[in-house]
Amino acid sequence: MIKTMLTIALISFAITIAIATVRIILGPSMPDRVIALDMIGVNLIASIAVISIMLKTRAYLEVILILGILSFIGTIAFSxxxxxxxxxxxxxxx
Amino acid sequence: MKINDVILRTVTKIVVFIILTFGVELFFSGHNDPGGGFIGGLVLSSAFVLLYLVFDIETVHRGVPFDFKKIAAFGAFLAVFTGIGGVLFGEPFLTQAFGLFDLPILGPTELASVLLFEAGVAFTVVGVVVTIILSISKDV
Structure with a gap:
């Protein structure tokens, strides 16, 4: 049960990242692309958390923190x- | 044009300390968990980059009056110096030692001399990354 839910969540995150990539490529203005990049960062964090639950490990929690920090700094720099x-x-x- | 960035400055004053603490934690988590000198140094330097982004170079240099090129040189010296320490005891270059010690508060703790080497790596990474960022951000 929980495995199916996690898989569905992962697929949804993948679809979201694909849509955001389309927005980055097409995006009419520069702020659209920045927002889409930030959204990709947030979805990457969420999908890494889901993968960490699926594999029953705590080794990826530092990855989540580092991705959060780098996404924050990157968004600030672009803005x-x-x-x-x-x-x-x-x-x-x- | 006056730009209002009170929220960014206020958030940065708190978040920088969180990032620095996380960098030190990554540095000490050592060779049993993800972490070590290189990654810890990268996270520490990202905190400095955030400071440089939000404030400006003069303000940050008034608060952090270090020459980062000298920090990089000191780190490289420290890393090589710990390698020579192994030679003094008749072992090959860069031989590291470790042992279990009973510390007063922490209890039985594993202390390794590779920590000094990792500290040298971290100093080098911080100095080099901040120097690169400051160099490529010079006015064209």
């Missing part, structure tokens, strides 16, 4: 590049 055109500022501008 700042779109908003200001510069990612790391040399001196305080305000």
């Amino acid at each position: 700042k590049y779109i908003e200001r055109g510069v990612i790391i500022e040399r001196k305080r501008s305000r």
Whole structure:
């Protein structure tokens, strides 16, 4: 029972990631692509958690934390590049 | 144009410490679990990259007044130096030792001299990654 549910969840996450990839390729504007990348990160985290439940191991929990950190930093970097055109500022501008 | 980023700065001031703590935990989880010097150093340097992203270079350098090139050099020196430590006892280069010790609070703990080597690797990774990020972000 739980195995079937986890498999269905994994397939749904895979479909979501595929749809987000289509949005990244087609996406009319740059913020669409950034949001789609962030969505792919969240779905990757969720699917790794599901795989970790299926395999009954705790070895993947660090992977989840690292993916969360890297997805957070990547989204911030992309948004700042779109908003200001510069990612790391040399001196305080305000 | 004034950009309001109060939420980002407030979140970063808390999240940086979580990332640093997780990096140290990865560093100490050693060779029995996923972790070690390289990955711990990468996570620590991602915390520094987040600081540089949210604040600017001058502000961060006022709070963290280290020259990261010197940190990388010190890490490489430390890693090679632990290798020489094995030579002093008549063993091959980079021989590592470990043992079980009874510590006052922690109880029986396994201490390995590979920890010093891993510390050198972590220092090197942090220094090199932050130096690369700062170099490629220079104004064109």
